[in-house]
Amino acid sequence: MNCKSNQIPGRVEELFTKWKKIVKKNSTETFELISIVECEDSDDKIISKVAGILNTQPENIVKTIERFLREIYEKQKQS
Numbered sequence: 001m002n003c004k005s006n007q008i009p010g011r012v013e014e015l016f017t018k019w020k021k022i023v024k025k026n027s028t029e030t031f032e033l034i035s036i037v038e039c040e041d042s043d044d045k046i047i048s049k050v051a052g053i054l055n056t057q058p059e060n061i062v063k064t065i066e067r068f069l070r071e072i073y074e075k076q077k078q079s
Helices: 005-024 043-054 056-078
Strands: none
Touching: 005 043, 005 056, 043 056
């Protein structure tokens, strides 16, 4: 995610929102991760928070993020 660990939940939430707009709602919006949201939780809480945002199990976080990025890229390539 190219950010500090305490910024991960905000970046993941932004990615999820962009994914929904671009892939699920067929928006032509361009994809950029620009916001940074600070999180003061421990690593375990960050992982739980990210899993909750993505509605997935903690062990599937990386695969889910990779899938979102791939789907966004493919959708934008089609536009």
